[in-house]
Amino acid sequence: MAATLWAAALAASSLITSANAFYLPGTAPRDYHVNDRVPLYVNALTPMVLSADSKLFTMLKNESCMPICTATVPAKDAKFINDRIREDYAINWLVDGLPAAEMKEDERTKEIFYDMGFNLGDDEREEFKTNPALHNHYDIVLNYHTRDNVNYRVVGVVVWPRSIAHSSAKTLDCAAKKPRPLVLAEDQENSVTYSYTIHWRLHDGTIICIFSTAKIHWFSLINSLVIVIFLCVMVSMILVRTVSRDISRYNAIDLSEDVQEDFGWKLVHGEVFRSPRFPMVLSVLVGNGAQLCVMVGVTLSRLL
Numbered sequence: 001m002a003a004t005l006w007a008a009a010l011a012a013s014s015l016i017t018s019a020n021a022f023y024l025p026g027t028a029p030r031d032y033h034v035n036d037r038v039p040l041y042v043n044a045l046t047p048m049v050l051s052a053d054s055k056l057f058t059m060l061k062n063e064s065c066m067p068i069c070t071a072t073v074p075a076k077d078a079k080f081i082n083d084r085i086r087e088d089y090a091i092n093w094l095v096d097g098l099p100a101a102e103m104k105e106d107e108r109t110k111e112i113f114y115d116m117g118f119n120l121g122d123d124e125r126e127e128f129k130t131n132p133a134l135h136n137h138y139d140i141v142l143n144y145h146t147r148d149n150v151n152y153r154v155v156g157v158v159v160w161p162r163s164i165a166h167s168s169a170k171t172l173d174c175a176a177k178k179p180r181p182l183v184l185a186e187d188q189e190n191s192v193t194y195s196y197t198i199h200w201r202l203h204d205g206t207i208i209c210i211f212s213t214a215k216i217h218w219f220s221l222i223n224s225l226v227i228v229i230f231l232c233v234m235v236s237m238i239l240v241r242t243v244s245r246d247i248s249r250y251n252a253i254d255l256s257e258d259v260q261e262d263f264g265w266k267l268v269h270g271e272v273f274r275s276p277r278f279p280m281v282l283s284v285l286v287g288n289g290a291q292l293c294v295m296v297g298v299t300l301s302r303l304l
Helices: 002-013 075-086 218-252 279-303
Strands: 040-042 063-073 093-095 101-105 112-116 137-146 152-162 190-202
Touching: 063 075, 093 152
Parallel strands: 101 152, 137 190
Antiparallel strands: 040 093, 063 190, 101 112, 137 152
């Protein structure tokens, strides 16, 4: 029997051929043809395709200053949006599985880097300190690669957001050298017209890396780990001292005397065998906690 299994294994291994492959986490490369629709998703957790995706992203079709929609923002929502801009909230897009990025300059080193996502608005300039500007126009550059001029792949997405107070939905001011920024008034209703410009650019074929600037906060991670270990050790020492003291007291009792009432840890030693009131809830919580701990360990081990 063993010889038969070995023979079958050798026969199967002879059919194996070498192959070159790669895997990009979260996506796989997909080929498109000219005028094919390229999907756009907003946030990975809630993949709702924009209603204008077929208009925004059409393979190799450049578009300039195109309107998306006009939205009415009440005063209450305007205050909410302005607060989110001050808190540096960002918009996250996924185009064919690749996250959109914004090119920024490091204030200290003056180096240009890719930042995942792009800001909801602008409050850094002096004129926007009081009332921030909302980004409602997007200059989008889609980098693509092709080998045969038939099949095309998206290899990078870069977005430059701008704030433009368009005159109307039919009269867009994208070409203005110094357009008037869009500032949401918090005491009245606002009309916001969104627009975009899209440009396809040939790339050398490699996926544009926007994760190179991401760094692990090792100091904060180690600090939290040390605190957790210290608290666990402290609680363990307290429990050991309490249990050992109770055991010493029990050993000091004269067995010839009447049996005294239980005290200390013996009052609860039998409770561990009692069925909990909500066993399903307990099992779900324990299972989720164990899964989180295992995934944290696996993730950290892969980053080392």
